[in-house]
Amino acid sequence: DAKTTQPTSMDCAEGRAANLPCNHSTISGNEYVYWYRQIHSQGPQYIIHGLKNNETNEMASLIITEDRKSSTLILPHATLRDTAVYYCIVRVSSYTGNQFYFGTGTSLTVIP
Amino acid sequence: DTAVSQTPKYLVTQMGNDKSIKCEQNLGHDTMYWYKQDSKKFLKIMFSYNNKELIINETVPNRFSPKSPDKAHLNLHINSLELGDSAVYFCASSQGLVATEAFFGQGTRLTVV
Numbered sequence: 001d002a003k004t005t006q007p008t009s010m011d012c013a014e015g016r017a018a019n020l021p022c023n024h025s026t027i028s029g030n031e032y033v034y035w036y037r038q039i040h041s042q043g044p045q046y047i048i049h050g051l052k053n054n055e056t057n058e059m060a061s062l063i064i065t066e067d068r069k070s071s072t073l074i075l076p077h078a079t080l081r082d083t084a085v086y087y088c089i090v091r092v093s094s095y096t097g098n099q100f101y102f103g104t105g106t107s108l109t110v111i112p
Numbered sequence: 113d114t115a116v117s118q119t120p121k122y123l124v125t126q127m128g129n130d131k132s133i134k135c136e137q138n139l140g141h142d143t144m145y146w147y148k149q150d151s152k153k154f155l156k157i158m159f160s161y162n163n164k165e166l167i168i169n170e171t172v173p174n175r176f177s178p179k180s181p182d183k184a185h186l187n188l189h190i191n192s193l194e195l196g197d198s199a200v201y202f203c204a205s206s207q208g209l210v211a212t213e214a215f216f217g218q219g220t221r222l223t224v225v
Contacts, residue, residue, distance in 0.1 A: 032212075043116070043202050043216030044155065085153060093210065099168070100214060102147075102155035 003027065003090040009107040012082075018075040020106050022088030025069045033064060034089040034100065035073045037082075044087065044102075047073065078110045115139050116217035118203050124223045125193055133188045133220045135203030143167075144186035145204040145214065146178060155202070161186050162209050193224045 005023045012018040024033060034049040048055055048062045050071070055062045061074040075082055085105040092099045116137045125131050137144065146158040160168040164180040175191045190197060203217040 041219075043204070043218050045216070046213045049212060087155070099157060099160075101157075104152065104154055 003031075003092075003101050004088045004103040006086075006088050006103055006106045008104070009109070011109050011111055012075075012078045014080060014110050014112050015077055018073075018078040018082065018108060018110070020073040020075075020086050020088075020108065021070065022072070023070045024088070024090050027068055027090055030093060032091040033062070033068075033071050034091050035060070035062065036087045036089060036100075036102075037084040038087065038105070039081075039084040047086075049091070078108075080110050080112065082108065083110045084108060116203055116205055116215050118201075118217040118220050120220060121218065122221050122223075124225065127193055127195060127224055129193050130189070130191045131193060131222070132190070133201055133203075133222070135186050135188070135217060137184055137203075137205040137215070137217075139205055139207075139215060141205040141207045141215075142183050143206045143209055144180065144183075145206075146186065146188050147202040147204060147216075149200040149202060149219070151199070159186075159188075160209075167209065190222075193222075195224050198222055198224045 032051050035047040036044040038044045048060050050062045064071045085107050087102050087105040089100050119134045143162045145160045149155045158172045159178045161180045177189045180186045200219045200221050202219045204214040206214040
């Protein structure tokens with residue numbers, strides 16, 4: 001059911017930018033790209049979402065390619081607390097509401 | 113203040129037993145969900161409720177029966193537990209079916225032995 005593919009794991013040096021890629025080649029025109037993260041033993045936490053344009057908030061930036069088939073989540077200055085599993089999700093909207101289809105995620109390890 | 117809270121956090125039980133997991137949200141949301149995260153960390157939606165009414169049942173066995181006594185609560189009852197039910201179960205809530213963001217609880221780790 002997952003509509004996204006992500007690398008299984010990545011490392012990033014503390015203080016550097018973490019760039020997490022995601023492929024969603026079958027995304028439809030009205031489906032949003034969401035990013036959540038899950039820190040060990042906690043529930044998933046919302047990070048950011050977008051449709052076509054690049055987005056930025058206090059946590060991260062989201063870069064979506066023009067054809068919308070892939071995106072990149074950027075954590076500008078990674079800290080040790082950013083170590084988590086990052087999920088790239090396609091939000092499907094239907095008459096039953098919005099559904100979030102999680103993939104297997106990328107395990108990001110921030111290294112001191 | 114915990115926005116979405118689940119109890120218990122850990123649950124170990126024998127095959128064949130019946131157990132319940134409770135979920136409460138104090139965000140004033142009208143939509144609640146149950147997700148299952150398996151051993152491979154794959155998170156999959158099970159149910160969604162809007163204003164106490166079942167909206168989505170994603171091919172979950174009949175042994176799983178959600179109950180929503182009011183908009184702030186969505187409990188999950190599981191009958192005749194099987195080994196394959198071992199997983200982490202997450203409750204979530206959002207404002208409306210078309211909300212842009214869902215808030216998740218801390219999860220309940222269910223182990224069936």
